[in-house]
Amino acid sequence: DSGVTQTPKHLITATGQRVTLRCSPRSGDLSVYWYQQSLDQGLQFLIQYYNGEERAKGNILERFSAQQFPDLHSELNLSSLELGDSALYFCASSGRRNEKLFFGSGTQLSVL
Amino acid sequence: DAKTTQPPSMDCAEGRAANLPCNHSTISGNEYVYWYRQIHSQGPQYIIHGLKNNETNEMASLIITEDRKSSTLILPHATLRDTAVYYCIVSLGSARQLTFGSGTQLTVLP
Numbered sequence: 001d002s003g004v005t006q007t008p009k010h011l012i013t014a015t016g017q018r019v020t021l022r023c024s025p026r027s028g029d030l031s032v033y034w035y036q037q038s039l040d041q042g043l044q045f046l047i048q049y050y051n052g053e054e055r056a057k058g059n060i061l062e063r064f065s066a067q068q069f070p071d072l073h074s075e076l077n078l079s080s081l082e083l084g085d086s087a088l089y090f091c092a093s094s095g096r097r098n099e100k101l102f103f104g105s106g107t108q109l110s111v112l
Numbered sequence: 113d114a115k116t117t118q119p120p121s122m123d124c125a126e127g128r129a130a131n132l133p134c135n136h137s138t139i140s141g142n143e144y145v146y147w148y149r150q151i152h153s154q155g156p157q158y159i160i161h162g163l164k165n166n167e168t169n170e171m172a173s174l175i176i177t178e179d180r181k182s183s184t185l186i187l188p189h190a191t192l193r194d195t196a197v198y199y200c201i202v203s204l205g206s207a208r209q210l211t212f213g214s215g216t217q218l219t220v221l222p
Contacts, residue, residue, distance in 0.1 A: 103155030
């Protein structure tokens with residue numbers, strides 16, 4: 001158990017809809033990262049937050065947004081969903097030294 | 113971040129050492145070598161990382177060549193539960209997101 005909690009584990013929705021994925025980092029970790037893993041793209045970095053502020057952006061679509069709240073949990077919002085958004089979405093957190101990433105077990109999103 | 117090259121797949125007999133190679137010929141002086149693994153569709157798991165010196169922890173050993181252009185991850189006594197995709201990543205480390213490549217699928221055979 002990495003200490004990073006992601007909910008829900010599975011999400012099935014339709015094209016055009018909007019969903020929110022939630023992540024609780026390890027206790028004390030200030031950084032939260034979101035990754036997307038699809039069959040054809042592998043693990044892709046989306047975005048990083050540090051103590052409530054956006055720190056780095058990767059290949060995140062404009063339809064996607066994220067935020068980190070004062071209690072350090074984070075949410076990834078995916079809107080106007082397309083079939084190609086079906087993927088595993090992982091959240092990770094890291095401590096003050098940012099040396100290691102601890103990943104959650106992921107949210108499997110299926111867009112039908 | 114420097115790019116890495118790994119073999120797409122490897123087999124190893126249970127109980128034997130698994131040696132996973134990684135080439136990172138464009139690594140810069142302040143970049144670390146990280147290893148993560150992903151078992152089936154679980155979240156990736158940190159294994160080990162190093163800068164110049166060889167490193168060992170309870171999971172594995174990391175051997176980095178003197179010129180730092182390649183490294184080897186060693187699982188000393190592979191078990192069936194070590195079957196996973198192993199990712200070698202080169203990164204500046206602190207406060208940087210990691211870029212995962214396609215990794216090596218290690219299959220431990222009974």
